[in-house]
Amino acid sequence: MKNKAILFLALAGWCLLFLRCETTEKSMVRALYLSRQGGSWEAALLYQAPEAAADASKATAALRVGTGKGEDLAAALSAAEETLPQTADYRLCDYLLFPEDSDRTTLADYETLVLTDQRGRTASRMICTDFDLEELRMAAEKTGDLPDKLLDKLKESAGLLPRLYQRQETILLPVLEITDTGFALKDREQLWTAAGSKIQLEEPRTVMFRLLSGTGGVHRLRLEGQQLNIRRCSVSVTMTRTLVRLRLDCQNEYGKALPGEESCRQLEQLCEDTVRQLWQQQVDVLHLQQAAALRYGRQGMLSPTKNACPRLEADVHFY
Amino acid sequence: MEQDRFTTQAAALSIFTAAAAEGLPDGIPLRLFLLKGLCSAVLLTVLSAFSVTFWQGREQNAFPAVAAKTALLFLLLAEWCTTFARAQQVCRQEFGSMALVGLLPLLLWAGWKLPPARWNAPARVLWWFVVLGLLVLFAGLAGQMQWYRLWDPELQAPTEPWQVPLYGEYLLLPLLCPEAKLCRGVFLPFLGFGVQLALAAAMALVFGGGYPEQELLRAWSAGVFSRMDALLLWVWLTCAMFRMCFLCGCIRLLAGRILPMPSGSEVEP
Numbered sequence: 232m233k234n235k236a237i238l239f240l241a242l243a244g245w246c247l248l249f250l251r252c253e254t255t256e257k258s259m260v261r262a263l264y265l266s267r268q269g270g271s272w273e274a275a276l277l278y279q280a281p282e283a284a285a286d287a288s289k290a291t292a293a294l295r296v297g298t299g300k301g302e303d304l305a306a307a308l309s310a311a312e313e314t315l316p317q318t319a320d321y322r323l324c325d326y327l328l329f330p331e332d333s334d335r336t337t338l339a340d341y342e343t344l345v346l347t348d349q350r351g352r353t354a355s356r357m358i359c360t361d362f363d364l365e366e367l368r369m370a371a372e373k374t375g376d377l378p379d380k381l382l383d384k385l386k387e388s389a390g391l392l393p394r395l396y397q398r399q400e401t402i403l404l405p406v407l408e409i410t411d412t413g414f415a416l417k418d419r420e421q422l423w424t425a426a427g428s429k430i431q432l433e434e435p436r437t438v439m440f441r442l443l444s445g446t447g448g449v450h451r452l453r454l455e456g457q458q459l460n461i462r463r464c465s466v467s468v469t470m471t472r473t474l475v476r477l478r479l480d481c482q483n484e485y486g487k488a489l490p491g492e493e494s495c496r497q498l499e500q501l502c503e504d505t506v507r508q509l510w511q512q513q514v515d516v517l518h519l520q521q522a523a524a525l526r527y528g529r530q531g532m533l534s535p536t537k538n539a540c541p542r543l544e545a546d547v548h549f550y
Numbered sequence: 551m552e553q554d555r556f557t558t559q560a561a562a563l564s565i566f567t568a569a570a571a572e573g574l575p576d577g578i579p580l581r582l583f584l585l586k587g588l589c590s591a592v593l594l595t596v597l598s599a600f601s602v603t604f605w606q607g608r609e610q611n612a613f614p615a616v617a618a619k620t621a622l623l624f625l626l627l628a629e630w631c632t633t634f635a636r637a638q639q640v641c642r643q644e645f646g647s648m649a650l651v652g653l654l655p656l657l658l659w660a661g662w663k664l665p666p667a668r669w670n671a672p673a674r675v676l677w678w679f680v681v682l683g684l685l686v687l688f689a690g691l692a693g694q695m696q697w698y699r700l701w702d703p704e705l706q707a708p709t710e711p712w713q714v715p716l717y718g719e720y721l722l723l724p725l726l727c728p729e730a731k732l733c734r735g736v737f738l739p740f741l742g743f744g745v746q747l748a749l750a751a752a753m754a755l756v757f758g759g760g761y762p763e764q765e766l767l768r769a770w771s772a773g774v775f776s777r778m779d780a781l782l783l784w785v786w787l788t789c790a791m792f793r794m795c796f797l798c799g800c801i802r803l804l805a806g807r808i809l810p811m812p813s814g815s816e817v818e819p
Binding site for chain 2: 245246247248249325346352394447518
């Protein structure tokens with residue numbers, strides 16, 4: 232009996248040896264701004280520093296910005312982390328911001344850091360900014376709730392933003408600007424092609440790119456004489472060796488009149504022009520390369536770098 | 551006698567846990583993975599069926615049977631160590647905790663002391679958690695899956711040799727499970743292959759390759775919830791703890807067949 236009690240106490244002691252009491256009060260990083268300036272890096276952390284545990288009811292929601300500079304990305308982030316009141320936690324870091332003149336190496340460097348140090352995640356959503364860190368800091372000092380507005384805007388636009396793991400694909404990046412009342416998305420957006428170039432896309436082509444690439448949300452498009460609000464669009468591609476037929480089944484926004492024949496014809500024309508123009512710039516928005524490889528094998532492979540754009544026929548239907 | 555055996559559900563949960571944490575071959579096209587994995591699963595099923603006839607046909611004290619049991623004992627010990635190392639790594643990296651080391655004596659005690667039949671009910675409950683977790687995982691990743699990522703023109707067949715995980719459960723079925731369940735049990739290699747294939751397909755559809763498997767859990771998002779990986783990891787950790795106890799029970803069963811147990815230490819039905 233005595234031996235059993237000693238054994239029980241020893242086991243309990245062993246378990247308690249590894250019991251650790253750690254505070255859950257951490258500075259939760261919600262978004263990250265990265266900028267490469269020549270040979271150095273600048274980083275800003277948009278964080279929430281609760282006075283209580285992050286999951287407690289007393290936690291405050293106020294967001295703040297901490298900034299840092301360094302020789303490399305890790306040093307810049309560490310410098311920014313030192314300005315935070317508590318240990319930085321990147322679990323809820325869902326957004327990555329960078330200036331619009333950044334290139335893919337910035338993203339590659341950050342992704343390497345994510346995979347080695349887990350400072351963020353590869354599924355973070357990305358957005359370009361037309362402001363630099365200094366402008367953001369000054370604006371935040373002027374308007375106290377600007378960081379909150381920034382996070383709200385990012386959340387609102389989340390559906391439009393590509394994810395970090397898509398950095399090697401062709402991605403459409405919205406550009407964020409500071410306005411008098413907060414933040415807004417610019418009309419022009421940047422298309423980063425898989426080949427490595429950047430293209431500025433105007434609004435109708437931006438919307439068509441989104442429709443063809445299956446991005447969610449309501450797509451608003453102004454054609455001659457009519458405003459179209461498309462809630463959902465399914466794209467069907469039928470391929471032959473000489474012709475690609477596209478069928479777009481668009482769901483009209485509730486309560487709006489169905490677009491007429493003329494609008495459908497204009498949309499078809501816009502669709503064909505967009506696919507053709509992007510193909511010439513080595514962007515295969517419909518993934519015809521993969522579709523051709525599935526249908527005809529390696530012999531029938533299509534490539535925007537080697538082949539001319541196939542003949543297109545678009546057919547748009549609303550319901 | 552039937553009562554001191556595990557059910558095939560318990561053995562299947564153990565294999566699911568191991569296969570879910572097994573790394574995928576680097577940069578292999580999904581089609582090649584499917585073909586090679588299917589062939590491997592068929593071969594393992596044949597091996598498993600052979601093991602059934604081996605255990606049923608031989609005298610248990612004959613030298614080949616004792617030698618096979620000893621070899622399997624070391625295989626189970628190696629599996630136990632691998633499972634513990636993986637679970638501990640998850641605990642330390644994701645939760646910053648050494649709690650699993652603290653729980654180790656309890657797990658060893660429970661696995662060694664409790665009769666195998668006691669683990670069958672927890673296995674059934676854990677399967678429900680696993681199914682629920684998989685549904686939640688799929689719901690959070692479905693929107694990020696794109697078919698075109700399955701096809702990568704630059705992906706070549708890997709030059710590294712094809713490796714198939716061989717779990718002790720495949721070869722120990724007649725000793726672990728009741729005879730009535732053996733017909734279903736020999737197909738357990740297909741479960742391991744199915745888990746690996748589902749993981750490979752999800753990785754290819756979401757990332758297109760080139761990322762560690764845990765990023766799949768971190769990529770999960772649904773509406774206002776942006777992270778659920780901790781919950782899913784908890785489900786796997788619970789399954790890993792179950793597997794450690796399950797393997798302890800297997801080791802005890804096997805050790806009892808190799809060496810006569812001292813009186814009073816027999817597993818109670």
